[in-house]
Amino acid sequence: MSGSLIEARGLTKHYSAFSLEGVDLTVNEGEVVGFIGQNGAGKSTTIKALLGLFPTDGGTSSVLGVPSDELSRASGAAVKEQVGVVFDAISLPEHLKVADVGRIYERTYATWDAHRFERLTADFGLDAKKTVKELSRGMGMKLSLACALAHDARLLILDEATAGLDPMARDEVLDLLRDFVAEPGRAILMSSHITSDLERIADRIVCIDAGRIVFDLPKDVITDEMGIARCRVADLEKIADSGVVPDAELRYLRHDYGIDVLVPDRFAFVESFPEIPVDRMTIDDYMTLTLKGGVR
Numbered sequence: 001m002s003g004s005l006i007e008a009r010g011l012t013k014h015y016s017a018f019s020l021e022g023v024d025l026t027v028n029e030g031e032v033v034g035f036i037g038q039n040g041a042g043k044s045t046t047i048k049a050l051l052g053l054f055p056t057d058g059g060t061s062s063v064l065g066v067p068s069d070e071l072s073r074a075s076g077a078a079v080k081e082q083v084g085v086v087f088d089a090i091s092l093p094e095h096l097k098v099a100d101v102g103r104i105y106e107r108t109y110a111t112w113d114a115h116r117f118e119r120l121t122a123d124f125g126l127d128a129k130k131t132v133k134e135l136s137r138g139m140g141m142k143l144s145l146a147c148a149l150a151h152d153a154r155l156l157i158l159d160e161a162t163a164g165l166d167p168m169a170r171d172e173v174l175d176l177l178r179d180f181v182a183e184p185g186r187a188i189l190m191s192s193h194i195t196s197d198l199e200r201i202a203d204r205i206v207c208i209d210a211g212r213i214v215f216d217l218p219k220d221v222i223t224d225e226m227g228i229a230r231c232r233v234a235d236l237e238k239i240a241d242s243g244v245v246p247d248a249e250l251r252y253l254r255h256d257y258g259i260d261v262l263v264p265d266r267f268a269f270v271e272s273f274p275e276i277p278v279d280r281m282t283i284d285d286y287m288t289l290t291l292k293g294g295v296r
């Protein structure tokens with residue numbers, strides 16, 4: 001197997017009112033890939049397709065070198081052991097106690113580490129005697145994460161896994177994820193609307209919109225190189241005429257108070273236009289400018 005733990009090419013799935021339209025997605029060893037997009041853009045559908053949870057209508061995909069459609073068969077069991085999956089809703093029977101969950105997974109996974117599970121649940125402040133039904137949404141997410149991290153997986157696939165967590169718990173989880181991916185041969189694919197988390201942990205950001213990948217960029221290119229120029233209306237023409245921002249890349253958003261312009265290289269921009277304020281680009285800004293911005 002090459003250095004990629006997830007590989008999708010031209011992944012297509014048609015529902016009556018939505019289609020995944022030829023999704024390409026790669027997650028390499030050592031990488032944390034943040035998967036972003038608006039509600040209904042196709043993030044969960046892509047993740048479920050990768051995991052072989054339904055038949056697709058075109059394209060190919062594999063997880064740890066095994067075709068996705070084999071993952072749901074008996075032959076895919078050994079690979080599934082190496083994948084920790086967390087969806088945004090807990091998928092455990094409500095009557096189970098936290099401690100019972102550990103005992104059940106001990107029988108399910110050959111690589112289950114009972115001590116690690118106990119330590120994780122204790123660190124997360126989960127009461128071993130509580131039932132799944134008694135857990136808050138955030139506690140349920142913590143339990144799912146503890147399960148995903150306790151069976152020596154090589155790959156974590158997290159779909160909105162930090163959505164219900166408070167800022168301190170998210171800090172704790174990001175630390176665990178950093179430790180996880182620091183071990184050789186591992187990677188994480190995580191969808192999230194909390195892009196500030198991705199700014200802290202992701203190596204690459206992939207954005208999907210209406211079932212199509214619209215960008216796939218190293219995070220540092222967005223947050224360290226790009227900028228957002230806060231312009232007056234007249235500045236836009238000045239910037240366009242200067243050629244400092246190539247025409248094809250000149251995206252902007254009009255506001256009542258002025259125009260935000262996407263700047264691919266904010267350091268070069270400041271040299272040419274020292275009078276125009278430029279802020280660092282955030283992932284949210286870049287997504288908004290890409291999806292909603294005008295092009296000259």
Ligand SMILES: Nc1ncnc2c1ncn2[C@@H]1O[C@H](COP(=O)(O)OP(=O)(O)OP(=O)(O)O)[C@@H](O)[C@H]1O
Pocket residue numbers: 015016017018037038039040041042043044045046
């Ligand atoms: N089983 C299904 N049958 C029909 N349509 C579906 C099915 N599952 C998902 N969809 C549709 O596919 C589209 C994409 O949904 P998906 O859950 O992948 O979006 P998402 O990007 O994960 O959104 P969110 O950020 O809200 O979780 C939506 O329009 C949804 O209604």
